[in-house]
Amino acid sequence: MSSATDPESIVNEYVASIQPAFVVLLANTAFSASLFTLFVVLLALSTKESRRRVVFRLNVLAICIVLTMGVLVGFGDGKIVLNKLDQLSQATFIASMTFTVFPPLLSDSILLTRLLALYPLSSTRPVTLLKIFTFPLCIKSARVVVLTLFVNGYANALRAGSGNPWFRNPNLIAEWTMQIADNAYSVSFFLYNLRIRTSSIKRGGLPARIRQIFYISAANFVFPLMFNIVLIICSTTDSSYTLGVLLLLINNYVTVMGVLCATVWFSRSEWVQTRSEPSSGDMLTPELGLRRPHDGERTFGNEIVMVGKGSATSDTRTWTVDR
Template sequence: MSANGTSPGGPISPSAAPPVPDLNAIIHLSLNTIMIGHTFLTLLLPLLIALFYFSTPQGRRRPIFVLNVIAIILAFTAGMMIDAFAIHSILSPQSPWPPSVNIAIGIIGAFQSILVDLILLVRLISVNPLSHLGPIRFAILTSLPILLKVARLVNLIIFIKVLADAARGPLGPENIAIVWASTPYLKIEWTAQVVDNAYVSLAFLWTIRDRGNRQGVTSDIHPNRVTFAQRMRTLSRIALSNFIIPSTFSIAQLIVVYRNVNVLIVNEVVLVNTMLAVFGVVFATVWAGNVSQRETRINLWEDAPPTDDGAVEKHPRRFAFPGLGTWRVASAPQTLAVGSMEYTIPMGETGLVERDGIVSEREKNGGMSQIVAVETSPYWLSMLV
């Protein structure tokens, strides 16, 4: 084509020229997306490292840990795709990627939301096991969140099919925008998400509040250390944040979609909500792993102050032992297994008796009996890791 705007077939009329994209709008939208998505993306790797660091080999085989890793992988994948999509939109605004890329990002985000609520449900089941509640009470507790998740999956599959059909043809982006704004699938998903998250989070908060009131014991040998009740209060605050933050943004999603706000703003709200929900549940798991690691790695013995002749004696030290609220005696084996950690007791004859979260250790040495009260964490707390 020559410099005067002609071609071998003749001059190009203004109506036949391809539309020039609004570069300012594209750059503004892409930069917003990069700033939001990349900020969370840079924090995912340290969070994943912390998740592995504060976990044990046995804890890494539990469903709660596997689900957390999957949630981080999905969030990282979605973040990389969002970054790549935004960068491509800035560098090549006249050759945008097909709508299927946007649909794939949305599908990953929807599965992330369902996975986050599944993690909360697993936590609820870990503190309310079937053996503790019985079949009827367990079914009553878990039936609503399970039915909601099944309904959300069915709704998501139908929505994906509708979006895939709308994306076909040259008017795919326009058709997707119409489907996005007019169909009820998003409203169904976000309403079910609010109910699901609220139910599971409030049930979990009620459970740990009840357990904290009944099992809030202190250590007789280290009264200044963090008590079980204090740990429960901290866990309650974390669980409350897992409920308030996602629910607030889910309600914001419903408000903007019912008020027919610009779809770009809706996308930004959804992106922030999904990332914050993932960070909330994974951070709670990291915190629980940190507590469990500190409890299980405390040695059974510590050095006492030197005597007058300079000798250093060994005294019993506070340690963690799974408590079930009943009397248990562990005197036959010389090694006790606590999770994946093993404690070898350097005694000749030792008896450990536990009741209501307090372990009494009795050492028989030359006819003398020494009893030490030890604070313990119940077994269900370690299941949160």
């Protein structure tokens, strides 16, 4: 009887020990595969012009960082599942945590670049730029500080072999709270100014495109907001380390995927436009800002509206916004 019970208890104990790492490994693999697929789609739909834009390169950087996080987390959890935890160094755990908590900061910075489409550096007064970007730059600096403090505290706790860095950590709670404020400012300010600059347009293809931009911007804010709230609640009420790691991973993937999906959507529109037009010389020259045309541009007596790096007329009915 004991010979039958002992193997069963050993198996149950082994399964219980690897279950948290196995759950995280499955979730991380699924999200990493989805992100890699979106990355391939982005590269396939990108054009020569779009690949020169700063926002495209920032997207690529954010994806590479999150995929690196996925590799590190998968490597560590895979070692735990294979019962080879002793082969992992403390530097691996510290690197995994660093790549886990910092990606949302980079993704939020990519969203902030949308304001440069409405307030380009070359044609906006320095005082205006200072008023607009003081708050987001200050809050992002504060986020860097609290995340650095968290990683340092995690490294110290790891060396001491004690404590749960996730449960009721003031640095993480401060980071998630500031992320909510950071995203709320960037999205609301962008949509408010976009609405003001396009309020005079009543027809054509531009209003529909603006509605699509609004939905994408709202989604980029709503989903991270939901996860930030869930993270704060769970961090203060649940001490499960596995739950904390899962929520952190999902928050990272959802944040970067939201920005990436918006970029893929606009890249698709640009890809279709470049292949449907007979000649690039027939296109209007894109400019920054919002203005009325000069006399030489009044061929049809229509108003040309410039937003970001796109243009629209009631004749062409084409418009894009540089993301």
